[in-house]
Structures are given as structure tokens and as C-alpha cells.
Amino acid sequence: MNFFKRKFSFHEEDGEASLEDPSSTTIAMPAPPSAFSFQSIANKVSSTISAPTSPARSSESLAAALERSLQHDRSRGAPVMPPDAKVLLVIDNQAVDWSKYFRNPNEFPIRVEQADFPELDVICTENSLTVEINQPGRDPRTFYPQAAFVGPSAAHSQQSKTILRSMIAAGIPFVNSHTSMIAFMDKNNLKKQLRKLVLPDSSRIPLLPTIHYPHFHRFHQPTTFPVVVSVNEGYQGIGKIKVNNSEELCDVEGMLQIMGKGDTEVQVEPFVELKYDLHVQKIGNDVKTFLRRGISKNWKSNVGSSVLEQIPTNERHKQYIQAICDHVGRMSICSIDILVSKEGREYVHNVNDVIALFGESQEDDRRNASALLRAILAPPPRLPSRPSMERVAPRYRESRIQQNMQRAPSVEKRPVEIIEKKELKEQPSVTSQSSFADDTMGQLKRTFAGIFGDVS
Template sequence: MFRSLFSASGEHGASEPPCSSSAPPVKLLVIQADDYDWPAMLKGATLQDGRPILVFQTGWPDIHVHCSTYSSARICVEMMSWAKTATLPDGYVSNRRITIQPDFVLVRNEVKTPSFDGRSKLNGLLFAGVPCMNSLESILLFCERPAVQGALHRLQRAGADFPVVPQHFCSSSKSLMYGYTFPAVVKVGSAHAGCGKMKIHDHKQMSDFRSILEMMPDEHCMVEPFIESQGDLRIQKIGSNYRAFKRIGISGDWKTNTCTSIMDEIECTERYRRWADAAATFFGGLDILTVDAIIEAETGKEFILEVNGTSSGLHPDKAEEDNGFIKQLLLEKMNLTLC
């Protein structure tokens, strides 16, 4: 089995079309199944040594990762299907599985969601040491929200202008001893996109929630005071490019990221840039990130809620330009790593 998977050609089930250039193409694996056409965006792009870039775009559920230290192939990624939005390179067909040996990876989708856990595949890429933007190590740590929140609180304790919302962590229902301000917000596991979060109004409701958490003995939980807000902030950093957005919910739901809301670009002040620059130092350095904050309605104070990494979504009105920034940064990283 491994002999066929790790053959010199690196292909299993499909042969790679010959490249018209004298230099063999560099294979870029893009993990983004929900949007955008990366093969089209990188069409005609080459590295500084003249090698063309062959782009394979798919999602975490649609790959298998095989690694071996016995072979010069090092890693083979089996793609069961292409991203629906992706343009296929010449010579490839959408209904055939292929196996590639990626030289570089761009990750734009969450590894772990409420319905899927792709950490085993991410670990395969880590085992093989494939270069990636952001780094694979940082992406793995972003699968564990307490690690990210811990980095935020360390910055705050160091005296930086980094007003993080107070939080309580418990490793299971047995250590859930929250007795601070109510109402509060509980976040189970590595809560994502509004899922796994609940507003708790008092101690009695917290007791009921604790009984629910007992049904999930392997899950941790974080609790923070509920802040009545006048809006949310999102500070975005892609390389040296910054943006700031303000989002205001209009449906009355306290989760403005899951309800109907208005999101407008605002000035990215020097303070917001400092927040993004500080977060960019996390876990060896982040190329793509967003800082999410909330504005307290009564006082106007701003509290940082969380940082998101390489899978940070883009504002639809700014996506074309921001993907251009990601493309530019990606080519710089690939040239630095592969040339």
C-alpha cells in the first residue's frame, strides 16, 4: 500500500498533466471549500525562480493525509473532491480522486467545527512539516480556544493596552464554580460562530447548565460576564494591511454574529492597530488574524473577546481586495520558503 502511495510520481488514481514550463510546478494546497476560486486568483502566478504554481483547492472533510519517513515523497494528500467554487487546472476532472504531494499549504477554513474535527489531518501535515500560512503550529493551537484566551490574558497582565473581558475557565462540570456577575455567557469547548454559547441569567440557571455540562464529561467551559453592547468591533490584519469594522445587531438577538446585523468599515485607529500587532505575535507569528471586541453600551468601553487566526472570514464588500492582499502575502511566503 505504502509503495503505491509514496511512488516517485506522487500520484495515485490520476496522473499529473505535464507542465508546459521546463521547471516542474510547485503544488499549493488550499483548504477552503466554502468560497472563492484560488486556482483562478493565482492563474499565471510563478515563483521568483520561474516555477509555475499548480493550485489544488478543497476542504478538510475531502482529504486523507498519508506520511512516511521511509520515502522521499514524505507526504501524500488524497483529494476526494475539489472545492465547488474552484476552477480545475487543465487536464483534471472533478469526479476523479487524485493524490498530490503539496509543497505549501494555505488554510482558510476552520479545522474544528461543531460538526467536524479535522485535527487528525492537520496533524498529518504537521508530521510531514509542510510549510503553511499561517503556521500549522498556530492553526493547531487555535483549535483550542483556551490557549488563545490564555495568550490574550498574558498580554493584559504584561501591562499592554489590551482590555480583555474577564473569564473563568473550568475543565469540566465538576470545576464549574462561577459566582461572579450575572447575567453571564457560557462557552462550551472551542465554541465557534455562535455555537456552543448560552446566556445565563442567574445562579439557578447556572445550576441547570452545570447539569447539562455533566453530559459532556470531556468538554471544558469558559464563563464571562454578559456585556450589554452598543456594537461589536472586528480588527483585521493581513500582513501589513489593516481594516476595522463595527457591527450592530438589528434583530434584538444578543449574538450579533448569528442574527441580522449591519456591518460597516470604520477608521482603523492606532489603538486598534496595536491590538492587531500584539495578537500577531501569538504562537510564533500570525500572518492573517482578526481581533473581536465589544463596546459596552453604558460606558462606551471596549473589551476584547477573542482572536481568530488564518480562517478569519472576509467582509463581502472587501473580499476581492483582501484576497489580493492574501495572494500577495502568500507569494512572498512561498518565495521565501521554496526558493
């Protein structure tokens, strides 16, 4: 009975009369938060059950309420972009939200569209590029990117190379130059070119020797074992197998013949017993080196447990990266993987033009990469405003009048000065002539006075 009384008294503020007698009410002390109480359960149930005489609080289901809450969170997390916002295409999976690195209210707006290669549908012309993103559970989005960036977790395949070529043909800017991107699409040919480079100290880049099969049919017997077989430019340890003898090599050969049917690209490299491996990465002007030691029994250092630490970068390794950048063109992001054998010899195992994230500096590396992209999308600096022709004309006329006024007195003074100088020159001759006439008359007077006497 008390349960229904409480429920009816709950709607007292809505105009319903309370059936509870104030004199019979008892004040219950609240239970501690950690204690189990039937009273709290009854209160929760009573808050969800409507009284027989009152209307139901809500007719929507729990799923609808959840969906509305999720939509509210999505709308709050994705701010509305102005129509003049720059559009950046980030090709990466959804593990990291790259849009948070471009939310700066003090700078120009950047709209980030993030998707992986399999989710992209690209339409390319000689002057423009249209991208459509088809992601599960979301409506298709069509836009025109003004810049693009390939993230560290993008899916690499033959399809990805085709999409990148179309973007390059449309003139979409990337962090690296187009010439370097085209060179890195064929790493086997690039490595052959890098072997011929001569460094300033007359040394060469110590690339690991390889045997390349562009269209694999069968193996040529290697001279030494063990070897590492890579299929289709094995990436991050995927698509690689260690072969210890000729029997295992025959087994791998049969598998590749059935799977590839002559369309598989295969590489064979000598196996290096590692002491540790190095990853040297350049992002903008920042160069970092990471040392990794595998502590598991797996022959791949990136499989199983390993110890990673950041060490100072060797000047020799900086020369390697600089030589690669000079050869292929401008590169803001470049990295090399170096294998160090137990004898201490170094072998450059791989070169990359895609950012890789290691250790505790991952957040800093993402921010450095976003700064490079922001510089690409930055609008050109505004030129100083030129005054209009209406303002220039009166000023020009006033200056011309002032110049004429300054020149006019000087022109008028020149004849006056010349005349005054002529008068000054003529005055001495006149005075000399008058004095000469006075002397002559005086002499004549004195002569006549002596002869005829004083005439006066």
C-alpha cells in the first residue's frame, strides 16, 4: 500500500492530489552507497511505472533513446564546417581519428575525410578528382579533395597504387613530391638505382643483396641457405617466409606456382642473424632513430616481444636519407630500415615514403605530419592592398602642380638676375664716360680763362 501511495504522491507537482497522510509518514535514512537495499530497487521501479490515473511518461523504446543519444554525441563531436573549408583526404583505417589534429579555431578550417583504399571510389579527369567514400553503416560521401595523405595503417595493394597514380595525374598535392611517390611505387627498381649512388665520403648505401622475380615461375637455386622469400613486396613482416634448405624451397615454389600462376612478384634475400634493427625516420626537419631488440625466439623482430628505445641519430644514417631524397625528389617523410648483424655489419633492408609510428613519440609524429599538411593547405599570403585609381589621380595631380610651382619661380628669376647683372656691368662704363667729359670741360674753361679772363 505504501508503494502505491508513494507513486501517487510523485505526481503532486503535476496537479494530482497526494493520498499520503503527512502524520503517518516516516523518514527513512538513506542507505550507504555500497549497501544492498530493496528500498532503492523499489524506488527505481516506481520511477518507471506510471500510475493508473496518469499518462505514460514516454512511448519510445530503449533502442530509440540510445540511438538518439548516439546521434547527439556524433553531432556534437563533428563540428559544422563552413563551405569554404579546405578538404583533406586521409587514407587510413579508423584506429586513429586524424580530424582532431586539424581543429584549430585560430586558423583556416580544414575538413578531414578519412577512409581506407578499399572504401574509395575515384573518378579522375585531367583537371579534377572526385572521390566517393562508401563505408558500412554510413551514407556515401562525395567530395573534391584539395590534398591527400597516406597514413601508416593504410592497406597496401595493387589497387592502392592505381588510386595514387590517378591522384597524381589529377595534380592532388601530397606531403612528398609526385616524382618521389612514383619512384617508391616500384621499390625493386628504386633499390637498383640506390645501389649506384655515391655518398660525399665516396661510400655507398649498404643495401641488402636481393634476387628479384618480376613474374615468378620457378626458383633458381640460391648459393647459400637460409634465405628469406618475400611475396609482392612483403610489408611489415607480412608475406615473408624463411627457407632453411632446398627441400623447403621446393615446397614454397609449388605453393607460389599454384597461387600466383605467373602473376606473383617474388624477392629472395639472404637471412641475416640479427643483433638488433634500426628504424631511421624523417618527418619534416625532425629525424629520429629507434632501436628494436627482439626478445622472443621468432626470426622476425617485429613479431612477439621486443624492446624499443629511441637513440641519437648517426650522421651516416642522415646521409643515407639525404641521398635518397636528393635522388627521387623532395620528400618531407622518408624512412629506412637497417639490419645490424651479430658481427656489427649494417644492411639497409627497406626504404619507405609512408610514416611509421614507434614508441612514445607517436603523438608528436602525428602532430608533425599534420603541420606539414596544414602548410600545404594554407592559403597564399595576401598581397598589400593597392590604392584605387580615384585616390591616385588627385594625389598625382597635386604632386605635379607642386612640382610646377617649384619650377616656375626658378624660371622667372633667371632673366631678372641676368638683367641686373647686365645693368651692373653697364654702370661702370657710364660713370667713366661722364667723369671723362667733366675733366675735358674743366680744362677748356681754365684755358679760356687764362686767355680771355674769368668768363663768369
